Amino acid sequence: MTTVKEALANSDIFKGLPDEWLVEIGELVEPEEYPAKEYLFLEGAEPKDMYIVQVGKVAMDLSISPIPGVGNQTTVDTLTRGQTCGWSSVVGKPYSMTARCVDPVGVLAINGARLRSLLDSRPEMGYKVMESMAWVVVSRLRNMRMATRMFSR
Amino acid sequence: MASIKTALANSALFSKLSDEELDRVASLSRQEVYPEGTLLFSEGTMASDLYIVGAGQVAVEMKLAVYAGLVQKATVEVILEGDAFGWSAVLGSLIYTLSARALEPVRVIAIDGERLHSLLEGNPDMGYRVMTALVEVVSSRVSSIKKTLVV
Numbered sequence: 001m002t003t004v005k006e007a008l009a010n011s012d013i014f015k016g017l018p019d020e021w022l023v024e025i026g027e028l029v030e031p032e033e034y035p036a037k038e039y040l041f042l043e044g045a046e047p048k049d050m051y052i053v054q055v056g057k058v059a060m061d062l063s064i065s066p067i068p069g070v071g072n073q074t075t076v077d078t079l080t081r082g083q084t085c086g087w088s089s090v091v092g093k094p095y096s097m098t099a100r101c102v103d104p105v106g107v108l109a110i111n112g113a114r115l116r117s118l119l120d121s122r123p124e125m126g127y128k129v130m131e132s133m134a135w136v137v138v139s140r141l142r143n144m145r146m147a148t149r150m151f152s153r
Numbered sequence: 154m155a156s157i158k159t160a161l162a163n164s165a166l167f168s169k170l171s172d173e174e175l176d177r178v179a180s181l182s183r184q185e186v187y188p189e190g191t192l193l194f195s196e197g198t199m200a201s202d203l204y205i206v207g208a209g210q211v212a213v214e215m216k217l218a219v220y221a222g223l224v225q226k227a228t229v230e231v232i233l234e235g236d237a238f239g240w241s242a243v244l245g246s247l248i249y250t251l252s253a254r255a256l257e258p259v260r261v262i263a264i265d266g267e268r269l270h271s272l273l274e275g276n277p278d279m280g281y282r283v284m285t286a287l288v289e290v291v292s293s294r295v296s297s298i299k300k301t302l303v304v
Contacts, residue, residue, distance in 0.1 A: 062295075091288055096295040119281070127277035130284030135244050137291045142250060144295065145215060145229045 002054075004029050007108055011052045012136045013084045013129065021125050024118065030109045040086065040099035040107065047089035047112055051099065053079050055106035060085060061098040062144070073098065076147040077140060087133055090116050157182050160207040160262050165290050166237045167205075169282040177272060182264045193239075193253040193261070200241035200249045202263040206234050209259030213238055214252040230294065231256065237290065242266025243273075 004026040008014040014025060031054075034040065040051050043063055051058070057080055061073040076097070079085055085099045089112025119126035158179045161167045167178060184207065187193065193204065196216055204211075211232040216224050229251065232238045241249050243266050273280030 087288065088292055091285065091292060093289070093292055096292055123278040123281045126281035127273065127284060130281055130288060131244070134240070134284050134287040134291065137288055138240050138244060141291055141294060142215075146217065 004031070004108065007052065007054060011082045011084060011108075013052070013087075013132050015132070017125070017128060021128075024125075025110070025115070028110050028114050028118065030111075032107050032109045034101045034105045034107070036101055036103050036105075038101045038105075040101065040105075041095045043095055043098040045095050047086065047093065047095055049109040050084060050086040050089050050112050050115065051107040051109055052084050053081055053105065053107055055081070056101060056103035058083075058085060058105055058107075059100045059102050060140075060144075061100055062096075063098070074147065076144040078102065084133075084136060086112070087137060089113070090119075090133070092116070156207070157184050157262055160184075160205055160235075164205045164235050164237060166283060166286050169286060170279060174276075174279050178264065178269065181268045181272065182262050184260065185263050186260050187255045187258070189255055189257050191255045191259075193255065194249050196250060196252045197248055200239065200246055201266055202239055203237060203242040203266050203269060204239045204253070205237050205262040205264070206232050207260040207262055208234060210234075210256040211238060211259055211261070212254045212256050214254060215250075216252075226252070237287075239266075240287065240291075243269050243287075245270060 005019065005022045008022045008025055008029070009017070014022060017025075040058065041048070043061070057078055059075045060077040060079065062076050064072045064074050086095065088095050092113070119129055158175050161175050161178055161182070167175065170178065193211065196214070212228045213230045213232060214226045215229045217227050219225050238253055239249065273283055
């Protein structure tokens with residue numbers, strides 16, 4: 001049985017952090033389960049939680065229509081164990097993509113605003129977490145560019 | 154030096170820094186001017202500097218395998234005044250994952266990535282604000298990508 005602390009230590013965003021920080025962050029974590037085809041969040045929606053995938057696959061879908069949620073979607077990334085989505089909730093921006101459960105999915109949900117408050121009050125932790133997040137977001141943007149290139153001009 | 158600091162203060166990445174903090178970043182920076190068409194850095198080479206556009210436009214290009222055996226260069230983004238590129242340099246990556254080319258005569262601020270990284274690490278309060286801004290900038294690029302998609 002994996003503890004929350006271990007799960008955080010194996011995530012893209014929180015790996016490499018000292019144990020005592022993981023314990024503090026772990027206090028914000030809610031394990032959640034979703035059936036296949038359920039959405040964790042929809043593109044354009046007000047942000048609430050950030051999610052770390054534990055079980056199953058989560059597809060990141062981007063609408064290729066001017067109206068979010070209407071018309072064609074393209075999957076730009078598929079996330080598995082240890083990968084994070086919904087970081088918009090930490091910077092207080094609407095979700096930029098839709099997160100769709102491909103399988104029955106287990107996640108660790110972390111309230112974005114509460115995580116942000118913790119990081120705001122702890123600059124050392126904040127720097128380390130935001131640095132990892134920047135790293136993940138930059139590499140995810142690259143995957144997305146590759147995935148969407150076939151549709152762009 | 155004054156214009157370097159102004160360009161930094163006007164950039165999305167460093168706008169949250171204090172006057173004194175801007176001075177410290179400026180001391181790691183140099184201003185460079187390039188004619189149209191110059192390749193500022195190339196995908197796969199050592200990532201030494203983070204850049205801020207002071208004036209002009211820079212195209213960020215990516216090599217894409219169109220199919221096995223055919224690789225084309227594609228512009229994935231046009232970087233405007235105040236925006237940053239060459240993030241790899243400050244994220245501790247060894248190589249640039251994209252190329253950057255001047256679309257017109259440009260003035261850029263080049264910041265030593267390794268020294269900036271040490272500065273931020275030694276001053277986590279400042280590092281936190283810069284990294285948060287970086288996450289916000291990158292997130293907002295998702296919407297700019299959407300605008301280039303064909304419906």
